[in-house]
Amino acid sequence: MNSLVAIAYVPDTESKIRIAADGKSIDESDVKWIVSPYDEYALEEALKTKETKGSGTVTVVSVGPERAKTGLRECLARGADDAVWVDSGDAKNLDALGIAKALAAVAKGATFDFFWFGQKGVGPDESLVGPMTAELLGLPHVANVMHLEIGEGKVTASREIEGAHEIVECALPAILTAQKGLNEPRYASLKGIMGAKKKPIAEKKLAELGIPEADPAAAKTRWRKLELPAPRQAVRLIPADDPAAAAKELVRLLREEAKVL
Amino acid sequence: MKFLVFIEQRDGKIRKASLEALSLARRLAGGPVAAVLPGKGVAALAKDLGKFGAGVVYVADRDDLALYSSQGYVGALDAAAAKESPDAVLIAATAMGKDVAPRFAARHDSGVLADLMDLRVDGGRLVGSRPVYSGKARAEVDCGASTVQIATTRPNVFPAEVLEGGEPRVETLEIAAVVPRAHVLRIETSEAKEIDVSEADVIVSGGRGIKGPENWPMVRDLQEALGAALGASRAVVDAGWIDHQHQVGQTGKVVSPTLYVAVGISGAIQHLAGMGTSKVIVALNKDPEAPIFQVATYGIVGDIFQTVPELAKAVRAAKAE
Ligand SMILES: Cc1cc2nc3c(=O)[nH]c(=O)nc-3n(C[C@H](O)[C@H](O)[C@H](O)COP(=O)(O)OP(=O)(O)OC[C@H]3O[C@@H](n4cnc5c(N)ncnc54)[C@H](O)[C@@H]3O)c2cc1C
Ligand SMILES: Nc1ncnc2c1ncn2[C@@H]1O[C@H](COP(=O)(O)O)[C@@H](O)[C@H]1O
Numbered sequence: 001m002n003s004l005v006a007i008a009y010v011p012d013t014e015s016k017i018r019i020a021a022d023g024k025s026i027d028e029s030d031v032k033w034i035v036s037p038y039d040e041y042a043l044e045e046a047l048k049t050k051e052t053k054g055s056g057t058v059t060v061v062s063v064g065p066e067r068a069k070t071g072l073r074e075c076l077a078r079g080a081d082d083a084v085w086v087d088s089g090d091a092k093n094l095d096a097l098g099i100a101k102a103l104a105a106v107a108k109g110a111t112f113d114f115f116w117f118g119q120k121g122v123g124p125d126e127s128l129v130g131p132m133t134a135e136l137l138g139l140p141h142v143a144n145v146m147h148l149e150i151g152e153g154k155v156t157a158s159r160e161i162e163g164a165h166e167i168v169e170c171a172l173p174a175i176l177t178a179q180k181g182l183n184e185p186r187y188a189s190l191k192g193i194m195g196a197k198k199k200p201i202a203e204k205k206l207a208e209l210g211i212p213e214a215d216p217a218a219a220k221t222r223w224r225k226l227e228l229p230a231p232r233q234a235v236r237l238i239p240a241d242d243p244a245a246a247a248k249e250l251v252r253l254l255r256e257e258a259k260v261l
Numbered sequence: 262m263k264f265l266v267f268i269e270q271r272d273g274k275i276r277k278a279s280l281e282a283l284s285l286a287r288r289l290a291g292g293p294v295a296a297v298l299p300g301k302g303v304a305a306l307a308k309d310l311g312k313f314g315a316g317v318v319y320v321a322d323r324d325d326l327a328l329y330s331s332q333g334y335v336g337a338l339d340a341a342a343a344k345e346s347p348d349a350v351l352i353a354a355t356a357m358g359k360d361v362a363p364r365f366a367a368r369h370d371s372g373v374l375a376d377l378m379d380l381r382v383d384g385g386r387l388v389g390s391r392p393v394y395s396g397k398a399r400a401e402v403d404c405g406a407s408t409v410q411i412a413t414t415r416p417n418v419f420p421a422e423v424l425e426g427g428e429p430r431v432e433t434l435e436i437a438a439v440v441p442r443a444h445v446l447r448i449e450t451s452e453a454k455e456i457d458v459s460e461a462d463v464i465v466s467g468g469r470g471i472k473g474p475e476n477w478p479m480v481r482d483l484q485e486a487l488g489a490a491l492g493a494s495r496a497v498v499d500a501g502w503i504d505h506q507h508q509v510g511q512t513g514k515v516v517s518p519t520l521y522v523a524v525g526i527s528g529a530i531q532h533l534a535g536m537g538t539s540k541v542i543v544a545l546n547k548d549p550e551a552p553i554f555q556v557a558t559y560g561i562v563g564d565i566f567q568t569v570p571e572l573a574k575a576v577r578a579a580k581a582e
C-alpha cells in the first residue's frame with residue numbers, strides 16, 4: 001500500500017521566539033527547525049503499514065524554503081522511500097489553504113491509499129491543512145487518529161473527541177491526521193542516515209503550480225501583527241510553614257481577590 | 262454583517278461552546294443571527310437558541326445525521342449557507358468544529374481563523390487573535406482574500422449570554438441523502454463520564470510530583486472539592502498513570518479555564534502551551550525554581566502531600582459557608 005506523508009518543518013518548541021522587523025512574522029535567525037512532532041507519528045504509521053503489508057512506498061512531501069529539504073532527508077533516513085519538495089520561493093508566509101492546494105497538486109499526480117498528516121503543525125497550531133487537502137481532492141478524511149485497523153478498501157480508525165473516542169469507518173484512499181498515542185516513532189539508524197543521501201528528492205516550484213495564495217495579496221488568511229504576550233503578573237507566593245493556614249489563605253485570595261471561587 | 266453559526270449537539274444536548282459562538286456572533290452583529298443545527302431528533306432544540314441570539318435556525322433533522330460524518334454535517338452547513346449567504350461563519354473549535362471548518366472553508370475557497378481567543382469586526386472584516394508558538398507569541402489574524410470569513414472560537418473563552426429573546430424562526434433544510442465515505446460507527450466513552458478538560462471552567466492537573474497513580478485519590482479529592490475536571494502533564498500520561506484524554510499541553514489539549522491548579526507539575530514550555538492562557542493559575546510545587554511559578558498567579562512552595570489535602574479541606578469549608 002502506498003502512502004504520502006505531509007511534513008511541516010517547524011521551529012523547535014524550545015526555540016526562543018523573537019518578532020521579525022516586519023512585525024508580522026518570527027525572526028528566523030537562531031531558530032532550530034524540526035519535523036513537526038505529529039508528522040513523526042504520521043510517518044511512523046505509513047512506515048508500519050508498508051512493513052506489515054510487505055509492499056508499497058512511502059513518499060514524504062513538504063512545502064517550504066530550502067531548509068524543508070533537511071526535514072525531508074530526516075524522514076528518508078527514518079525509512080521513507082522518496083520525497084517531494086515544493087519550493088515555496090518568495091511565498092514566505094503561505095497560508096493553510098495555499099499549502100493544501102500545493103499538497104493536493106502533488107497528490108493528484110500520485111497513486112496512493114493513504115495521505116497522512118499531523119493532527120496539527122506545531123507553531124501556528126491551526127489543524128487545517130489535512131481536512132482542507134481532503135476537501136480539495138474530494139477524498140474522505142479522519143482527523144486525530146489514535147488507532148488504525150486496515151481492512152479491504154477501508155480502514156477503521158479511533159479518533160479522540162471530548163471525553164470519548166469516535167470509531168470511524170473510512171473508505172480508501174483517504175486522508176488521515178495523526179494524534180499522539182498512535183504509535184512510537186522510530187529514530188533514524190546510522191544505516192538509514194547513510195542511505196538517505198542516495199534517495200531522490202523531486203523538486204517542484206510553487207510558482208509553477210498555479211496557486212493564487214502564493215501571492216500574499218491573494219492569501220485567504222493573513223497575520224496582520226505578531227506580538228509577544230503581555231507578561232503575567234509576578235506570582236504571589238504564600239508561605240507554607242503551616243499548610244493548613246496556607247490553604248486557607250489561598251482560598252481567601254481565590255475568593256476575594258481573584259473572585260474565581 | 263450577516264453571521265451564520267454552526268451549532269453542535271451530542272445526545273440531544275447543545276454544546277456550551279456552540280452557545281458561546283452564537284452569543285459572540287450576536288454581539289458582533291448587534292442583533293439576531295442565523296444558526297444551523299444538524300443531527301437526529303434535534304428540531305425541538307432549535308427554540309432554545311433564540312435566547313442566545315439566533316433569529317433563524319436552519320434545522321437538518323435526519324436519521325443519517327444521528328452520528329457525525331463530515332459529508333453530512335458540512336453538507337448541512339453548506340445548505341444553510343446557500344440560503345443565508347453569510348459574510349461570516351462561526352464554529353466552536355471543538356473536535357467536531359475543527360473537522361467541519363476546514364472542509365467547509367476549502368469548499369468555498371476560503372481560509373479559517375482557527376481557535377480564536379478574541380474576535381472583533383473592523384470595517385466589515387473579522388479580526389481575530391490567537392496564541393502561536395506554544396503561547397510564546399500572539400498573532401492578530403484576518404481573512405485576507407476569503408469570500409466567506411470563517412472563524413473557530415476556543416471553548417470557554419467567550420461568554421454565552423442569555424438575552425430576552427423571542428423564539429427564532431425555524432426552517433427545515435432540504436438536503437439529499439448522504440452515503441458518507443467516512444462515518445462514525447459508534448462512540449466509546451473511555452472512562453466514567455467526566456467533564457472534559459477542554460470544556461471545564463476549573464481544572465486540577467497532576468504531574469510527576471504526585472509520585473504514582475496510587476496518589477490520584479488525593480488529587481481527585483481536590484478536584485471534586487472544586488467541581489473541576491482532571492488534567493495531567495505528559496510525563497504522567499506517558500508513564501501510563503492516566504489516559505491521554507487528560508493531557509494538557511502541546512501534544513495534549515489546549516485549555517483556557519478560569520482556574521487552573523497545577524499539582525506537582527514543573528511547567529515545561531510544552532505544558533504551558535496548553536494552559537498558559539488560563540485566567541488564574543495556582544501552582545503547588547516544592548521547588549521554588551520550577552518554571553510553573555513564572556506563569557502562576559498564586560503559589561504555595563511546599564510538599565503537595567501536605568498542601569493538597571489541606572487545600573481540599575479549605576475549599577470545602579469555604580463552599581459550605
Ligand atoms: C514535543 C514535545 C511535546 C510535549 N508535549 C507535552 C504536553 O502536551 N504536555 C506536557 O505536560 N508535557 C509535554 N511535553 C513534556 C514536557 O517537556 C515535560 O517533560 C513534562 O511536562 C513534565 O511533566 P511534569 O511537570 O509532570 O514532570 P516534572 O518535570 O518531572 O515535574 C515534576 C514536578 O513536581 C515537583 N514535585 C515533586 N515532588 C513533589 C512534592 N512532594 N511536592 C511538591 N512538588 C513536588 C517537582 O519539583 C517538579 O517541579 C512535551 C515534550 C516535547 C519534547
Ligand atoms: N508547509 C507544509 N508542508 C507540508 N505539510 C504541511 C505543511 N504545513 C502543514 N502541513 C501538514 O499539515 C498538518 C497540519 O498543519 P496545520 O494545519 O498547520 O496545523 C501538519 O502536521 C503537516 O502534516
